[in-house]
Amino acid sequence: MVSIKDVAKQAGVSVATVSRVLNNKGYVSESARKKVEQSIQELNYKPNEVARSLFKKQSKTIGLIVPDIMNPFFPELARAVEDIAAELGYSVILCNTDENKEKEQHYLDVLLQKYVDGIIVSSNTLSAEQIHKLHIPIVSIDREISQGIPTIVVENKKGAQTATRFLKDKECKKIAHIRGPLGVTNADERCEGYKEVVSGEPWFRESYIVNGYFDMQSSIEATNKLLRLHPEIDGIFAANDTMAIGAIKSAHQLGRKIPEDIAIIGFDGIALSKATVPELTTIVQPIYELGKKATTMLVHLIEKKPVEKTFYELEVRLVERHST
CATH class of the missing domain: 3.40.50.2300 (Response regulator)
Structure with missing residues (x-):
């Protein structure tokens, strides 16, 4: 491996001069600078970034x-x-x-x-x-x-409110929520947004909220339990697209048609949301x-x-x- 000493030797200058050229600090004559730059190019010298970071x-x-x-x-x-x-x-x-x-x-x-x-x-x-x-x-x-x-x-809470109201506008009568992990700020905010829209509804109950841990497999399992416990649910807002995709799979496994029997909306706007069957309605974040x-x-x-x-x-x- 070529070292800074090799560059200095070929250019006929001191190691300190090469260092000043490399770091663009301190005075170096134009002729010396050209010799160093030519030697660096000829020797294909690459500075030791680890050493430089330790020094700087x-x-x-x-x-x-x-x-x-x-x-x-x-x-x-x-x-x-x-x-x-x-x-x-x-x-x-x-x-x-x-x-x-x-x-x-x-x-x-x-x-x-x-x-x-x-x-x-x-x-x-x-x-x-x-x-x-x-x-x-x-x-x-x-x-x-x-x-x-x-x-x-x-805007996590606002996005969740928009998603939940959208399902209501689609005439969903019983809307559930697959939330992210407890204590995770954005999961908590999205759950709060959902609850602010539905908590005053006579049909709402806390068991309409299940935890999918922002994970597809957990969401599949949670949605299976949710729809078996509450077959009347006809709308789901999932707190991220990955869980929404899990909910789609779970609904298919239970013979529920989407969106005829149950409408599902996610949150994120990941590229994969356009590749699902059916394609996923989602709250897109930039x-x-x-x-x-x-x-x-x-x-x-x-x-x-x-x-x-x-x-x-x-x-x-x-x-x-x-x-x-």
């Missing part, structure tokens, strides 16, 4: 911590983060926590050891105190950790824009550039397809 205490790298990479929402989000980070000159390290607090802390430790310049995190276990102890810029995405921490989310805003904000914080504001709640919209 920065790496032009950011971390992205997500709770479940199997949920299609997060790969789409990660794509946006990676695209924008690359445009801004940064690399991304992706960490999947499986909603495990210990695994999340392990990844935080690893990212700090690698001198990442900042972290984008989607978490329901991190506290504001833990965030502040990291001493690097952090942006929370999809889930709000605490006021005062830079955050990008969407996934790419979420990743773009979070990454841009984080890089501005890293580079100490002005940030217009540190909290964004992006709008969602309903897209009607064949499942309703």
Whole structure:
């Protein structure tokens, strides 16, 4: 492997001069600079980024911590983060926590050891105190950790209200909800939005709400139990598209036609929602824009550039397809 010493030797200059050229810091004569640049090209020299990050205490790298990479929402989000980070000159390290607090802390430790310049995190276990102890810029995405921490989310409650009212407008008489995990901010907000629309209805009961844990298999099992217990249900609002797809499968297994017997609506707007049979009606959140805003904000914080504001709640919209 070619070293900085090899470049210096071929260019006939000191290692310090090569270093100044590489870092674009300090005075270097034009003739010396040209010799160094020519030697770098001829030798195909690649700077040791690990060593440079240890020296500078920065790496032009950011971390992205997500709770479940199997949920299609997060790969789409990660794509946006990676695209924008690359445009801004940064690399991304992706960490999947499986909603495990210990695994999340392990990844935080690893990212700090690698001198990442900042972290984008989607978490329901991190506290504001833990965030502040990291001493690097952090942006929370999809889930709000605490006021005062830079955050990008969407209108979860409003979107849930829109979805539930839409089912009522479709003349659904008994509407159930497949919620996400208890204690996860966006799941709680979507459940609250649903309840605000239906809690005053004479038919509403708490057993119309089941937990699908933001997971397809859990949703299939929960929907099976729900429809066996309450066969009168003719509308389901699922708190994410993955669970809505699970509900569609469960309804088919029970011989229920969609949307004739039961209408189903999701939340997210993932690409897979257009590939189901029937295609899924959903509350679309701007996934790419979420990743773009979070990454841009984080890089501005890293580079100490002005940030217009540190909290964004992006709008969602309903897209009607064949499942309703």
